Amino acid sequence: MALALARGAGGEADAKRQKYTGAELVPALQEQLIHVQHVNRKSGLFGPTMLLSGHEGEVFAGEFSPDGRALATGSFDKGIYLWNVYGECENYGVLKGHANAVLEVHWKHDGTQLYSCSADKSVCVWDPESGKRLKKLNGHTAIVNSMQTSRRGVPYLVSGGDDGTTKLWDLRVRRCVHTFEHQYQILAVSFDDTAERIFSGSLDNTVLVYDMRMRDADPEVLEGHGDSITGLDVSKDGNFLATNSMDNTVRIWDVRPFAGGRNRCLRIMRGATHNFEKNLLRVRWSEKDALLAA
Template identity: 30%
Template structure:
């Protein structure tokens, strides 16, 4: 279930982009401004709005650490803002002063990339703010770009629908012509994205749930099965396997297109911006706390929340007294659990079973592909066979069918029946695999 927790109405023109850092939400608009909010209570920061662009702002991005906020505009510039003070620390101008539609910062903040309406990209060395090169990469406007997690490659997308893979010297490694028939609107790399000696793109799945152009989506890099949200009512192809979160029910009050969407890296929040000039902040109630971050990233508070979710509230005091965080939780065994002062053997055993189950869930992305539900890309617990011959997690395919999707998630062909048959042999195989881990 997804519900709206607040609506922000400060912009005076349609929203172009929104982005989260661990503690802030930034939005930008055709009204030439950026606005920055504290995610503790979604109050606007004292230095907001940020005014420095001469024309509409098309894209905003935080650095991975959250200390820098970037924005690009029709005025042909990228402005680097301090997230702490709101001060413009640098203004980087496209050499031809061509309108910029999109910008991206390498994960290690070494390089800054911006795509322009004349089909060029400008690449800067970010620490020194010096231009490395400006190169033509397309015959059409560059409206999408992203870096690989290693920062040594980047992808561009244009209004002609082409996707291209480049190295940081702007040498073309691979081109996927007409990847989208009506143009690429956004792109993002998965956390496990790797580039080897051969370069190719393989279409893994096509989603057809939307009824109008898809304008934005986002990738949640903190989820162990990478977690993307497709927004704004459309049908496009994606060169990645995705976990789709349906939020149309929460967005029904909107009367204009949703133009941008962002997922918080630290909380189960979704921000959407619309042509109606508003930003909705949504809460995803369905994402359990134990699946928001890898155990290795959990704080002591995260561990205590997980204990409560698993019905182990009585252990919270023991864990709090011993300052158990995520890494320590994952290393617990019979001996160390006893040292925590948990006298009940049964309670200790239940705790260890819960930990093993958690570790198994979070290693689900390493499971054989046939053990993963095609809809959620998560390890199946109750696999069933649908009329299309494919196996799905029961809850996922039932939700798919309830949502009036009477077509196969895999083939897009009509399902002749909604009857689901338990796949007991697959369930046994998954159980054996989990036991071996």
């Protein structure tokens, strides 16, 4: 907070303003009648909380860009909105093309592309700069609940849907290169750090672990949750898997390839609850794996 005194041509303060000098502020400050903010804000937001308005339906998905400067959100209104994170958080782009609700969105590791899946049974690849859809991947016969891309190496994409399939796509050729089948709906999917395994969270309370090198082999099964698994995320170091379930728990699993012991569940955390809507609530690790959000 700063005060400025306007001075006339003769260098004297205007008579009307002269009675308000800095001396009057001292007692007020001492009596704590005026609060001066001394904390240096670490955010570029104009306020501590910014309300982003624009979607015409429920918002089901959201993810920050790798550089932290943009936010992509997907909604029941079939659109993907792009927002600036700093300043007034303007909506600078809308991606249209899905014919039903957008259920999950992810950025490419370098921020040059955006991926989405929808209840219209498709997965799309977008250019966030131009707003154009680059690819549309069709193959699922029911709602596509989740998708994720590989972090490095071959540009793979994995998707899971209500048709009980987990599909592996090679983005270089725009087609599905393998389908893993299951008798129950797949609600969440993810690659491990090296894209050698696929994790699929299912309606039957289990996580299926598919080996990319032995695609026709039976999957390893992670058991422990008491209800459907709605969110999966692999830690940045690739050692741990976080799962969110409708049993109102988040579990951390040791997914190192050669970890000993049959029970890979390391920790059970309670507090993240699902309500009667039974939405697909996700879980995410922080940048340095120090925190989890659910």
